[in-house]
Amino acid sequence: TGYESVCYNAFNLPPMEHYDYIIVGGGTAGCPLAATLSKHFKVLLLERGGLGKNGHNIEQQESFVSNLVHADDPDSPAQTFISEEGVVNARGRVLGGSSKINAGFYSRAGVGYVREAGWDEALVNRSYSWVERAVVSRPVLKQWQGAFRNGLCEGGVKPDNGFTLDHVEGTKIGGSTFDQFGRRHSSADLLQYANKDNLKVGLHATVHRILFHHPKQVQYRLQSSRRRAYGVEYTDAYGIIHRATLSTSKGEVIISSGALGSPQLLLLSGIGPAEQLDILGIP
Incomplete structure (x- = not known):
């Protein structure tokens, strides 16, 4: 594929690492962003899904519907959800995100x-x-x-x-995004443009929390009194906790986990409406 050499099962990643940029979500936005930033910076891209090769033929056009039908399988590249209006839909759970499961x-x-x-x-x-x-x-x-x-x-x-x-x-x-042979291409293909010496992709990595410095804890000067993200905490497929943190004050934690995953992660990290956080017991 041209990018699998930079992909690792999160279980094989160290318990603590440092990067210039940490991107949460290897989907339609996360993959091209990681490829671009890796040209000049050390980048970690974390994706909760895998490569999508566990018996689910997501690369072929004729498998489009069947993969959505089996979206509730534990290793499926798709995951169902129901909107507040009761509409059943699916989102990607694979490197490439929903660009790997949509109609193309x-x-x-x-x-x-x-x-x-x-x-x-x-x-x-x-x-x-x-x-x-x-x-x-x-x-x-x-x-x-x-x-x-x-x-x-x-x-x-x-x-x-x-x-x-x-x-x-x-x-x-x-x-x-299906070529003349019916083969699917996705945002993951854009990782071929990356500087592979600067990029690491962690698969089956579920981020549970963004780590924040309180302004008083930060040794370098901030432009404002707001808390600053300095890393993330995630678990691998075996439930082992890992941490990835920024190596410099100029680095960034970028959340590109989709319309559902991004606000969910912010809430889990204590960012959101106070009344909702209080109900969930999140400080």
Whole structure:
């Protein structure tokens, strides 16, 4: 795969390590972020899932539905959850995150969204190219997909834009993370761009807590009186506790655990609405 050489079962990681950057969550955001930062810094990427090779064929397009059906298996690359509205869904539990279990549709963000966010448009466009080289293909439409596209056009969803990766109004054929052979590509593929001397990926590593310094405990000067994260505490598949901490005051702990995992970890670490933390007994 080009990145497995930097992947380790968390059980084999030392009980204490130090890095410039610690990234929690090896999913759609965490993998490219780790690859980019490793160019100049020592990076630890922690993922609660594995490589997804325990009998679950997540690499092939025809296995897309079956993997979601078996999402409650203990070693499944997917995990089900139910929204507050009662809608059953699934999230990734594998290196690559939900980009390893989804339907594989790819599209760029709208120009208006990028501008509203205040991002550098030129940098965003260069980033698209960086991702698309490794992950995106032009899909070969199946018969039902062609019929669906024709139906949209006949129903007035126009114009017909043909194939494009841009976010446009009307009907279009977007990109796919499945290649011409039906093989899935995911954000994990972007780890091939990493400086492998600077990157370590810990698999089956469940982070339970972000470690914080109180301002009075910090030996270096802070820009504010807020607490500062200096590391994380995680367990491996055998329940053994490990710690990873930042090696310098300029380092960062980055939480990229998804829309569910990120707020959950913040709550477990004592960050969140006081009334919710009090109910859970979290100081």
